[in-house]
Amino acid sequence: MNQIGLVGRLVREVELKEVGEDKVVTNNTLAVARRGKKENSPSTDFIPIVAWGQVAKLIQLYCEKGHMVGLTGKIQSRSYINKEEETVFMVEMVVDEVHFLQNKKLETAVK
Amino acid sequence: MNQIGLVGRLVREVELKEVGEDKVVTNNTLAVARRGKKENSPSTDFIPIVAWGQVAKLIQLYCEKGHMVGLTGKIQSRSYINKEEETVFMVEMVVDEVHFLQNKKLETAVK
Amino acid sequence: MNQIGLVGRLVREVELKEVGEDKVVTNNTLAVARRGKKENSPSTDFIPIVAWGQVAKLIQLYCEKGHMVGLTGKIQSRSYINKEEETVFMVEMVVDEVHFLQNKKLETAVK
Amino acid sequence: MNQIGLVGRLVREVELKEVGEDKVVTNNTLAVARRGKKENSPSTDFIPIVAWGQVAKLIQLYCEKGHMVGLTGKIQSRSYINKEEETVFMVEMVVDEVHFLQNKKLETAVK
Numbered sequence: 001m002n003q004i005g006l007v008g009r010l011v012r013e014v015e016l017k018e019v020g021e022d023k024v025v026t027n028n029t030l031a032v033a034r035r036g037k038k039e040n041s042p043s044t045d046f047i048p049i050v051a052w053g054q055v056a057k058l059i060q061l062y063c064e065k066g067h068m069v070g071l072t073g074k075i076q077s078r079s080y081i082n083k084e085e086e087t088v089f090m091v092e093m094v095v096d097e098v099h100f101l102q103n104k105k106l107e108t109a110v111k
Numbered sequence: 112m113n114q115i116g117l118v119g120r121l122v123r124e125v126e127l128k129e130v131g132e133d134k135v136v137t138n139n140t141l142a143v144a145r146r147g148k149k150e151n152s153p154s155t156d157f158i159p160i161v162a163w164g165q166v167a168k169l170i171q172l173y174c175e176k177g178h179m180v181g182l183t184g185k186i187q188s189r190s191y192i193n194k195e196e197e198t199v200f201m202v203e204m205v206v207d208e209v210h211f212l213q214n215k216k217l218e219t220a221v222k
Numbered sequence: 223m224n225q226i227g228l229v230g231r232l233v234r235e236v237e238l239k240e241v242g243e244d245k246v247v248t249n250n251t252l253a254v255a256r257r258g259k260k261e262n263s264p265s266t267d268f269i270p271i272v273a274w275g276q277v278a279k280l281i282q283l284y285c286e287k288g289h290m291v292g293l294t295g296k297i298q299s300r301s302y303i304n305k306e307e308e309t310v311f312m313v314e315m316v317v318d319e320v321h322f323l324q325n326k327k328l329e330t331a332v333k
Numbered sequence: 334m335n336q337i338g339l340v341g342r343l344v345r346e347v348e349l350k351e352v353g354e355d356k357v358v359t360n361n362t363l364a365v366a367r368r369g370k371k372e373n374s375p376s377t378d379f380i381p382i383v384a385w386g387q388v389a390k391l392i393q394l395y396c397e398k399g400h401m402v403g404l405t406g407k408i409q410s411r412s413y414i415n416k417e418e419e420t421v422f423m424v425e426m427v428v429d430e431v432h433f434l435q436n437k438k439l440e441t442a443v444k
Contacts, residue, residue: 001118001402001432002143002156004186005227005336007292007321008112034187035319045113045188047202049216050142061310070229070292070334075115075186075204076145077156091158091202097257099229099334101290101323112292114227114320116338118403118432146430179434181223181340181403197390208368210223212339212401223341224365224378226408229334254335256409267335267410269424288361297337297408299378300366313380313424315408 002074004093007101008032009068014060025035026056030071030093048092055095062100070099113185115204117158118212119143120179125171137167141182141204159203166206173211181210224296226315228269229323230254232289236282248278252293252315270314277317284322292321335407337426339380340434341365347354347393359389363404363426364401381425388428403432 011029019025032045049071051059063069073096082088119141127135143156160182164172174180184207193199233251241247254267271293273281285291295318304310341363349357365378382404384392396402406429415421 001116001147001181001340001382001405001430003117003225003336003405004115005294005334006113006186007229007323024124032186033321035113035321042189045186047186047188069392070112071389072227072334072336074157075117075143075158077158078153089157097334099257101229112229112294112319113228114225114294114336116223116225116405116432118223118340146432183223183225183338208223208370210366212340223403224339224368226337227334228336228408254408257335264411267408268422269408269410292334297339297365297378297380299380300375311379 002076002090003072004075005070005072006030006032006093007068007070008065010059010063011065012034013065016056016060022097024053024056026051026059028059030069036078048090049095050051051095051098055098059095061084063098063102068101070101071095072099114183115186116181116183117141117143117179117204120177121170121174122176124156124176125174127167127171127189135164135167137162137170139170141180159201160206161203162206162209166209170206170209174209174213179212181212182206183208183210197204225294226297227292227294228252228254228301228315229292230269231288232281232285232288233268235287236285238278238282246275246278248273248281250281252291270312271317272314273317273320277320279318281317285320285324290323292323293317294319294321336405337408338403338405339363339365339426340403341380342399343392343396344379344398346398347396349389349393357386357389359384361392374417381423382428383425384393384428384431388431390427392431396431396435401434403434404428405430405432416444 003015009029011031016024016026030047030049073094076094077091079089122140125139138161141158141160184205187205188202190200230252233253238246238248249272252271256265295316298316299313301311307317343360349359360383363380363382383390406427409427410424
């Protein structure tokens with residue numbers, strides 16, 4: 001059982017990458033305000049996120065850097081080899097659904 | 112908004128560490144079975160977890176390596192300096208509540 | 223294990239009720255947009271919510287009818303006797319944390 | 334945004350109903366232990382659940398009355414007309430994924 005829900009802001013512009021066989025993926029980081037924060041502790045968590053296919057396209061279509069979104073999905077772990085040929089272990093959220101709390105198109109229309 | 116719920120198995124024995132001023136903490140990793148797994152993708156996610164105070168004590172009292180537990184809490188990020196004096200960024204689950212799906216004391220009693 | 227997270231709009235004005243011994247409570251309903259809606263099915267879910275004490279006070283202080291909020295907490299059931307002396311069973315969300323996605327004070331200040 | 338995760342026990346035997354066009358549905362109730370219970374307050378919540386199609390079939394295949402399961406999904410509301418021709422409003426969980434924490438087949442095999 002694996003369930004995560006976050007509301008926060010996208011830290012970078014949304015870019016789609018093609019990864020063979022018509023699949024697209026987008027990676028970003030969600031800045032999530034931390035509640036009940038203690039002194040000397042950070043007030044924001046930065047959670048890496050990844051979205052695939054249709055979900056990735058929707059994020060790219062409706063969101064830009066700084067936009068607030070609600071995301072639901074799962075937390076996953078993976079390892080990869082970085083440029084220094086070291087194995088890096090990482091934990092990231094895989095997005096199942098995105099909820100737009102702010103709208104790029106709408107704002108453009110309003111301007 | 113930040114909410115995570117996992118059911119999985121503790122990967123290591125539970126150890127409490129004292130961190131000044133009567134505070135205790137326990138770190139572990141939860142092995143979570145991945146659903147709908149695709150070929151060539153791992154079938155298990157390994158999510159680092161941390162629990163403080165009373166929650167840590169409860170986990171230590173009732174759980175051991177391999178036990179299945181349900182955990183609810185938040186996902187957080189932090190950075191630390193490792194032995195090689197490199198800054199390491201990590202994402203981990205901070206546990207608010209633990210739900211025992213298997214019981215150390217009970218099993219001992221049954222034996 | 224019991225965990226729920228919703229983003230939606232408050233359907234009624236927020237009113238605090240005192241319930242003996244300095245305790246306060248507020249009841250409301252959250253209108254939550256339904257995703258992936260099918261034909262002939264409603265597009266909004268109406269989820270009864272209840273908040274106690276400090277959480278209730280915060281909602282009253284910062285929210286009004288129609289405001290969008292993020293809520294995390296638990297789902298609970300209870301029975302009560304209504305005016306017709308029938309037993310009514312109900313399911314409602316008990317709020318642990320509220321996340322303001324819109325701000326009454328701020329809006330007042332901006333005007 | 335709408336996300337719920339529960340671990341509890343099925344209150345009734347699992348029965349599939351056909352609802353036209355090859356669709357199947359199963360209704361049940363999940364008994365969920367309440368944490369941090371106060372005096373005079375119930376220790377269990379009874380949450381109505383509904384599952385459709387493949388998810389319903391999996392529950393019927395692997396679960397029986399009293400089995401512990403983990404469920405993730407959404408909370409929804411709906412109204413219906415009962416036998417007394419009154420409109421009844423209800424809140425229930427729609428199951429997206431089921432996680433078997435106990436196995437009917439396995440137990441049968443062990444016997």
